[in-house]
Amino acid sequence: MIRQLFLTSTATALLMGAAAAADLPRREPPPIFTPVPVFTWTGFYAGFNAGYAFDASSRSNAATIVNLPAGSPLVVGPLAPSQVVFGGRQSLDGFSGGGQIGYNYQFTPGSGFVIGFEADAQYVDFGRNRNRFLLTPDFAPAANIAFANPVGLAGLDFFGTVRGRLGYAWDRTLFYGTGGFAYGSGGGREFGLPNNSTDDFRTGWTAGGGLEYALSSDSWLNFFRSSAVTVKVEGLYVNLERNNRNNGLFAFNAATGATFLAPGFIARNNPIEFAVVRAGVNYKFGTY
Template sequence: MKRHAAAGLTLAAAVAVAAPALAADLPQPVEPIPYADPVPAERFDWSGFYFGGHLGWNWTDSETRNAVTGKFNTNDSGIAGGVHAGYNFMMTPNLLLGAEADFSLSDINKRKTVAGVNYRTSSDWNGTVRARAGWAFDRFLVFGTGGLAIADLDVAANGVKDSATRVGWTAGAGIEGAVTQNVTARLEYQYQDYGSETFALGGQSYKTDLSNNQVRFGLSYQF
């Protein structure tokens, strides 16, 4: 009996010693690797001052009324280019409000002969001061704009010349995208209405209305 008890104790001790080794040989559970959230891309900040240049195409419509000639149009189109500057303020992460001014040079010069009267209209420059409001989709912006417009208007009839600086209004819209963290590119349209001006040329009164349509591409550097 004692021999059986000793044998049992010996077997139990052997199992106790071998158990850790056997457990070490068994496949061990793999610790899960903590999931790392991707670092979000830096959101583009539209706020602040910016300065840039633009180049595009200008369509001018000049409508003139005179007692001898009646009503006629002298329309012309050509390249227009210049500079712009402004400031943006983000009211919310998406809503942008801002102000912008621009100055453009153009080469608008049109002649027309009506009822024996040789009439010429030309405009060499125009500028605007506008408010901007837009909605930003991170690196893209859709905006509308409107404000004051100013331009020169030169006229001539049968060798007599006169000129005026006209102040009117402008409205337009565009899209803009961030090329880098400081450079943006835009495509925009503006309509500019300068109202009418009456010119006395050679004893005749000529009332001329001036308006522009502009489509232009621009690049801006944001500080």
């Protein structure tokens, strides 16, 4: 009897212990830690930009006046002296837009120094007002005669740069300086000037700086499924040498090709100087 009671008590205790153990929380394995990727600017990129360019020279904007003697074959009107007056604006202002490609290398992902290079090609709308002039009242240009500003104000169809970049990044924000080689061409044929063409190639240098910020790869701007999309604001100063072969020319005959030099004007080789302020978007390819 005693043995039967002992066995019954033991069985009951074991059943109660099992039930209590079932009520205890189960031990789960610790969650797997997945580190958040640290952004780096290292990688190739390509993009486009648009902005505005304007004159950055220190030259005087005074009007240019050419005096014509009485009976000049360049004009028709009374037999009296006359004048051709050209505006003093440099005409270096207008829309600028184009594209760029480049590569960055960041020494320490997250925050740190960034070096790189960039090349761009830009359309530019310069020289629209170059040849605006006024004649003495009651005078008009003679047949086939066209006038051109004798100081040789510049015009460009396009320009481009090849630059180095050096900056410092705080995670997705990059401040940088940039500088290097610049080139440009154009601004002749549309004015009808003889011995000039839109292939008048010029070279020089450029310097500037900017601010760039990286968006996430799932940004609505990421049309090309790149690893990141960056937006930037940039300013550049551009200095190009200028061919001086038409400086001093103020009139020509479109039918015969005859040219006329303005008295007292000599050929000068003033550089083309302008600044560009632009915004752009880049698509970065490579590491996160």
